[in-house]
Amino acid sequence: MMHDANREPGIESKQRSDVPGAAELLATARETLVDELLPALSGELRYRGLMVANALAIAAREVASGRDATRREIELLRPLAAQAVPPSDPGSDDLHALRRIVAAAIREGRFDDDAHAAALLAALDEIATRRLAISNPKALR
Amino acid sequence: MTASDIAKADTLAAWLRAVTDADDVRVVRFERLRGGAIQDNYLLDVDVRGGGWHGRHSWVLRTNARSGVDASETRASEYEVLRIAHAAGVRAPTPLLLCTDPAVIGSEFFIMERLPGVAAGHRVTRETALAPDPAALAYELGANLARIHAIRPPPRASGANGKGGLEPPRPAAPGASQGNPALVAIATYRAWVDRLDDAYPILEWGLRRCERHAPATYEVAFVHRDYRTGNYLVDNGRLAGVLDWEFAGWGDPREDLGWFTARCWRFARRDLEAGGIAPLEPFVAGYASVAGHGISRADLDYWQTMAHLRWAIIALQQAQRHRRERSLELALTGRIVDELEYEVLELTKGSA
Numbered sequence: 361m362m363h364d365a366n367r368e369p370g371i372e373s374k375q376r377s378d379v380p381g382a383a384e385l386l387a388t389a390r391e392t393l394v395d396e397l398l399p400a401l402s403g404e405l406r407y408r409g410l411m412v413a414n415a416l417a418i419a420a421r422e423v424a425s426g427r428d429a430t431r432r433e434i435e436l437l438r439p440l441a442a443q444a445v446p447p448s449d450p451g452s453d454d455l456h457a458l459r460r461i462v463a464a465a466i467r468e469g470r471f472d473d474d475a476h477a478a479a480l481l482a483a484l485d486e487i488a489t490r491r492l493a494i495s496n497p498k499a500l501r
Numbered sequence: 502m503t504a505s506d507i508a509k510a511d512t513l514a515a516w517l518r519a520v521t522d523a524d525d526v527r528v529v530r531f532e533r534l535r536g537g538a539i540q541d542n543y544l545l546d547v548d549v550r551g552g553g554w555h556g557r558h559s560w561v562l563r564t565n566a567r568s569g570v571d572a573s574e575t576r577a578s579e580y581e582v583l584r585i586a587h588a589a590g591v592r593a594p595t596p597l598l599l600c601t602d603p604a605v606i607g608s609e610f611f612i613m614e615r616l617p618g619v620a621a622g623h624r625v626t627r628e629t630a631l632a633p634d635p636a637a638l639a640y641e642l643g644a645n646l647a648r649i650h651a652i653r654p655p656p657r658a659s660g661a662n663g664k665g666g667l668e669p670p671r672p673a674a675p676g677a678s679q680g681n682p683a684l685v686a687i688a689t690y691r692a693w694v695d696r697l698d699d700a701y702p703i704l705e706w707g708l709r710r711c712e713r714h715a716p717a718t719y720e721v722a723f724v725h726r727d728y729r730t731g732n733y734l735v736d737n738g739r740l741a742g743v744l745d746w747e748f749a750g751w752g753d754p755r756e757d758l759g760w761f762t763a764r765c766w767r768f769a770r771r772d773l774e775a776g777g778i779a780p781l782e783p784f785v786a787g788y789a790s791v792a793g794h795g796i797s798r799a800d801l802d803y804w805q806t807m808a809h810l811r812w813a814i815i816a817l818q819q820a821q822r823h824r825r826e827r828s829l830e831l832a833l834t835g836r837i838v839d840e841l842e843y844e845v846l847e848l849t850k851g852s853a
Binding site: 414462469471480484491 | 699700701703706830832836837
């Protein structure tokens with residue numbers, strides 16, 4: 361649901377090399393908005409224009425690195441999920457299923473002890489950092 | 502005014518004439534204010550002729566937006582909350598009239614005094630002219646919060662209610678919350694998470710951590726639950742009043758201190774812990790001037806973590822609403838969850 365484009369890793373849109381792809385279109389659209397449209401707007405419309413600019417920036421960063429972030433999240437959650445459930449469900453690539461397994465295990469207290477918590481935190485930290493680098497890199501510390 | 506707002510203004514005038522016992526009521530201005538994700542607020546100016554309300558009035562009318570968020574209370578309950586807070590000396594708009602008949606304007610509503618000032622968080626934290634003495638403003642905000650917390654539940658009721666409003670605090674649930682407001686809140690947040698589509702390991706980590714480190718001792722008081730920059734009016738550098746009482750209820754007063762100081766509510770000034778307007782000290786000093794005590798660093802970190810968790814889950818609920826209502830603002834609210842999760846980890850690292 362969250363990354364429909366990333367659900368089927370085999371299918372990737374390849375734009376012709378002479379023609380702007382999604383990332384370039386988003387960047388150019390944002391430049392047009394910021395340089396040409398926003399200066400003509402004020403008040404409520406300017407506020408809305410800034411929201412559009414922000415949405416375009418997030419989308420551009422997601423096009424650039426969303427796929428890597430998703431792949432890495434799967435890599436990081438898979439071993440944590442494997443600890444949580446018996447190996448009857450090995451190596452699932454469904455990110456939503458992995459999140460669900462790890463989330464439930466955390467709630468049940470299966471990552472409470474220091475060693476498990478440290479491994480969990482290291483993984484969650486990388487996932488959060490990659491996601492924030494897409495949504496709002498200025499908030500990274 | 503839209504056609505539907507004009508129709509509302511007409512029925513509203515008739516209702517006002519009846520409840521104020523006036524000869525005539527003219528609605529001079531009825532304008533929707535932007536910014537309410539959950540409630541709709543209207544500027545309402547009226548001319549009342551005759552009766553005890555004779556004269557010109559500048560009011561705010563507050564009603565339900567199209568759909569609510571789980572944590573939100575009804576208008577009737579919010580009206581009662583405002584009445585009690587106002588009676589306790591808290592700076593807040595005076596509540597004036599309540600209408601629980603949905604037939605009048607399509608939904609229940611209440612009318613309150615319109616206070617002067619600026620609330621917008623990005624302005625209050627950026628435009629120094631609005632608060633030339635930010636430490637004094639932070640002190641007032643602290644003292645005002647302590648006045649809210651001085652309101653205590655009726656005797657014999659000792660737990661917290663998770664949802665807000667003035668119903669008596671919920672009795673201790675067997676084996677679960679024991680009436681500890683932190684644990685009641687965690688149970689509530691988990692129930693909210695369980696109604697989302699996806700699962701959230703980082704939020705679960707934060708909730709589990711807060712469950713295991715829940716405060717051993719606590720008090721139960723009246724809490725606002727959205728006491729933060731953006732929800733109070735600043736007029737001539739002073740606190741004019743606190744708005745948005747829809748989440749208020751019984752809880753641990755430290756919840757409000759964590760919410761006010763959490764990084765996610767500092768707007769343009771992330772470095773200023775007291776709501777982006779001042780350092781922590783004057784705010785806590787103002788609080789202590791009324792409450793008789795401040796808050797420990799460990800408690801503040803705990804309740805700031807809880808603040809980020811709660812806001813993250815509410816933001817996810819708002820993102821879900823975007824699916825039904827198509828709003829760029831709601832969609833972008835969903836995207837701040839990444840920052841909130843990052844802060845949950847920043848606040849809980851090293852405590853594993």
